[in-house]
Amino acid sequence: xxxxxxxxxxxxxxxxxxxxxxxxxxxxxxxxxxxxxxxxxxxxxxxxxxxxxxxxxxxxxxxxxxxxxxxxxxxxxxxxxxxxxxxxxxxxxxxxxxxxxxxxxxxxxxxxxxxxxxxxxxxxxxxxxxxxxxxxxxxxxxxxxxxxxxxxxxxxxxxxxxxxxxxxxxxxxxxxxxxxxxxxxxxxxxxxxxxxxxxxxxxxxxxxxxxxxxxxxxxxxxxxxxxxxxxxxxxxxxxxxxxxxxxxxxxxxxxxxxxxxxxxxxxxxxxxxxxxxxxxxxx
Amino acid sequence: xxxxxxxxxxxxxxxxxxxxxxxxxxxxxxxxxxxxxxxxxxxxxxxxxxxxxxxxxxxxxxxxxxxxxxxxxxxxxxxxxxxxxxxxxxxxxxxxxxxxxxxxxxxxxxxxxxxxxxxxxxxxxxxxxxxxxxxxxxxxxxxxxxxxxxxxxxxxxxxxxxxxxxxxxxxxxxxxxxxxxxxxxxxxxxxxxxxxxxxxxxxxxxxxxxxxxxxxxxxxxxxxxxxxxxxxxxxxxxxxxxxxxxxxxxxxxxxxxxxxxxxxxxxxxxxxxxxx
Numbered sequence: 001x002x003x004x005x006x007x008x009x010x011x012x013x014x015x016x017x018x019x020x021x022x023x024x025x026x027x028x029x030x031x032x033x034x035x036x037x038x039x040x041x042x043x044x045x046x047x048x049x050x051x052x053x054x055x056x057x058x059x060x061x062x063x064x065x066x067x068x069x070x071x072x073x074x075x076x077x078x079x080x081x082x083x084x085x086x087x088x089x090x091x092x093x094x095x096x097x098x099x100x101x102x103x104x105x106x107x108x109x110x111x112x113x114x115x116x117x118x119x120x121x122x123x124x125x126x127x128x129x130x131x132x133x134x135x136x137x138x139x140x141x142x143x144x145x146x147x148x149x150x151x152x153x154x155x156x157x158x159x160x161x162x163x164x165x166x167x168x169x170x171x172x173x174x175x176x177x178x179x180x181x182x183x184x185x186x187x188x189x190x191x192x193x194x195x196x197x198x199x200x201x202x203x204x205x206x207x208x209x210x211x212x213x214x215x216x217x218x219x220x221x222x223x224x225x226x227x228x229x230x231x232x233x234x235x236x237x238x239x240x241x242x243x244x245x246x247x248x249x250x251x252x253x254x255x256x257x258x259x260x261x262x263x264x265x266x267x268x269x270x271x272x273x274x275x276x277x278x279x280x281x282x283x
Numbered sequence: 284x285x286x287x288x289x290x291x292x293x294x295x296x297x298x299x300x301x302x303x304x305x306x307x308x309x310x311x312x313x314x315x316x317x318x319x320x321x322x323x324x325x326x327x328x329x330x331x332x333x334x335x336x337x338x339x340x341x342x343x344x345x346x347x348x349x350x351x352x353x354x355x356x357x358x359x360x361x362x363x364x365x366x367x368x369x370x371x372x373x374x375x376x377x378x379x380x381x382x383x384x385x386x387x388x389x390x391x392x393x394x395x396x397x398x399x400x401x402x403x404x405x406x407x408x409x410x411x412x413x414x415x416x417x418x419x420x421x422x423x424x425x426x427x428x429x430x431x432x433x434x435x436x437x438x439x440x441x442x443x444x445x446x447x448x449x450x451x452x453x454x455x456x457x458x459x460x461x462x463x464x465x466x467x468x469x470x471x472x473x474x475x476x477x478x479x480x481x482x483x484x485x486x487x488x489x490x491x492x493x494x495x496x497x498x499x500x501x502x503x504x505x506x507x508x509x510x511x512x513x514x515x516x517x518x519x520x521x522x523x524x525x526x527x528x529x530x531x532x533x534x535x536x537x538x539x540x541x542x543x544x545x546x547x548x549x550x551x552x553x554x555x556x557x558x559x
Contacts, residue, residue: 016427024427045459046431090430090457091376143301145308146375147328169430172456173375175327175485176526202459205529244460247488247529247550254554269529273536276557280542 004036004196005084005164007057011066014052018064026052027220029066034198034213036163039190041211041228042200045242048217050200051090051168057198058087058166070164083112086162090169092153093146101127101144101152102137108160126159127152129185131178147173154182158189164196165189171206183209204246208232208267216241233267248272255279287315287351288448288479289339289370294348295502296334308334309502311348318447321471321480323490323510326499327524332483333375335499336450339481340370352448368397371446373454377433380440386428387412387421390440397444407443415439415469430457435466448479455486463489487528491548498523515546 009032016024027049034040034057042050055061059068059075068075070084086108089095098104105123114122127136130151136144141152150173157165167186171179183206190197201207207214207228214231216224218241224231231237235245235253244250248267252275256263259279266272291314297307309331316322326332337343338350341357352369355362374380383389387408394404412418415435425433434457441449451470455463467489474480482493490496491510498506498513500523506513514520514531527535530553534546537557547553 022424022427043459046462047429051429091378094376094378139302139305140300143298143305145329146333151328169457173328173453173485175524176487177521177524178328179485180526202457202463204460242459242461244464251529251533251550251553254550255557258554258558269532269536272533273540276533276537276553277540277542279557280537280544 003163004038004194005162006036006069006071007034007164007196007198008032008069008072009056009063009066010069012056012063012068013065014049014056014061015064025220027056027063027217030056030222032057032215032222032225034196036196037190037194038196039187039210039212040196040198041207041214042198042217043202043204043207043214043243044217048242049220050217052220053215053217053222054087054166054168054198054200058085058164060085060087083160084162085164085166086157086160087166088154088157088168088170090172091150092157092170093141093149095153095156096141096149099140100138101132101141104141104152105155105159108156112160122159122161123155126155129158129182129189130155131181147175147178150174151178161193162195164198167197167199169200169202171201171203179203179206180209186210204232204238204244205248208246208248216243218242229267233265286318286354288318288353289316289481290314290349290351291335291338291345292349292351294338294345294350296338296343296345298334307502309338309345312499312502312504314497314504314507316448316479316481319474319477319479321474321494322482323493323496324481324483324499325485325490325496325523325525330499330523331502332499333452334502336372336452336481336483339448339450340372341366342372368444369446370448370450371441371444373434373438373441373449373451375452375456377430377437377457380437381425381433384424385421386417386423386425386436389425389436390421390443393440393444411439411443415442416465431459431462434458438466438469442473446478448481449473450481450483452483453485454482455484455489485525487526491528498525500524511546511548514548 009030011029013029014027044050059080096104106119109119109122211228214228235249238245252265266275294312295307296309341363350357352366383392390408417435455466496510496513514527530547530550544556547556
């Protein structure tokens with residue numbers, strides 16, 4: 001059981017290339033506290049600052065104003081304490097470099113001073129979590145498809161078993177069955193290990209399955225922060241910020257208009273089936 | 284049947300570095316795509332989608348089998364320039380396709396290589412940049428753009444070359460849902476203007492509206508036809524690693540509970556079926 005990391009942004013802001021002609025503000029003064037073990041989703045339109053916020057929280061990109069704290073301690077320019085965080089960039093397959101899948105996934109945990117058996121256990125369990133069976137272990141990463149490479153990249157981060165895990169659109173390029181599976185594994189991992197997990201996503205259905213708490217960004221500003229179910233059910237709020245509500249929320253709107261009767265709002269698929277079954281039975 | 288613009292004739296492909304025992308990425312695939320068709324290409328990770336895409340403009344050559352573009356074989360190097368003018372590719376990862384130091388220069392890159400006159404280049408950059416929502420970004424360095432902005436930049440650079448066939452490998456995977464829909468509308472517009480589209484995607488909502496769906500599994504075609512037929516076979520859908528769209532899942536769950544309703548592909552169809 002590892003204890004999750006507490007994350008804090010104290011009026012943190014980020015300007016790329018400050019003072020230069022190409023200067024661009026990525027994030028403006030964000031105050032944020034993430035409790036140990038929370039599962040936080042970050043949503044927002046293209047270019048709204050999602051990846052920047054993730055990198056600030058992870059402590060790998062120093063803010064240009066304000067500060068970032070991990071467990072109440074300011075993160076210095078040297079970055080977070082080794083072994084505390086794991087971060088998967090948008091395209092983790094770009095970080096593959098070893099000759100076999102197993103060696104690539106073992107690279108991170110192999111540098112944490114763990115014994116061989118422990119490293120091997122973590123490699124196996126991380127590959128399992130990303131849906132890659134043993135036949136992949138001795139293959140060359142570049143002989144794999146794009147989606148499979150992505151899973152290897154992610155496995156390398158999971159194998160660190162960090163106290164806080166940061167994921168930037170981890171499901172992009174995965175096939176639909178693998179997406180849901182990965183989301184469920186992340187939830188499981190969070191519940192079992194107690195690690196803090198922060199995920200940037202653009203699929204509201206996935207965020208609804210993953211997040212307890214949701215942050216919505218728009219043009220570098222945090223425009224909403226609250227329990228995920230409430231925010232995800234707020235179709236108006238989501239649309240105002242260039243986001244599509246989850247399919248179930250859209251369905252609830254369509255059905256209450258078409259059936260011209262009030263339908264209790266629903267968010268999960270099971271609730272949707274229940275609500276529709278009741279309408280069909282009531283006819 | 285109109286003359287196909289792309290033909291794959293019993294093609295197989297095995298990557299040169301694949302260790303012994305690895306199954307071929309594609310085996311014995313035959314496919315005709317007619318001028319002006321819209322084909323959605325789907326399948327699990329590792330099913331051979333990207334390999335098939337790379338065969339279409341001669342980036343890799345089938346062995347055995349042949350790939351023809353507008354009647355010309357990709358096996359003959361003398362045809363390749365022509366073939367690559369005909370078939371434009373948008374790859375999975377925009378970083379692998381951006382070459383220049385500003386968005387404008389990146390869109391200009393292909394045009395310059397094709398020997399288009401400078402004032403025509405200017406005109407096309409402006410037109411495509413506006414169309415793909417990157418007009419404000421022309422002076423920016425691609426390195427600092429978001430993933431989605433990069434994907435639009437790449438699409439603008441490819442469409443500016445006016446290819447007759449556009450092969451898109453998961454082009455919306457980094458876009459938010461509204462931009463995804465806008466992007467898909469742009470592709471539909473290009474299709475209505477006469478382009479042939481081969482669209483690789485994992486997003487079910489993008490698949491249901493496609494006129495033709497080709498599903499790959501372990502390097503072979505397991506379905507070729509209308510999306511409705513594909514999703515009415517839950518076992519086939521599941522075996523290809525795809526999850527049916529929300530409307531299909533809900534109507535199947537209702538059917539399993541004894542509610543009789545016509546199968547719905549979209550939420551609108553589902554609402555009609557329930558309220559009928």
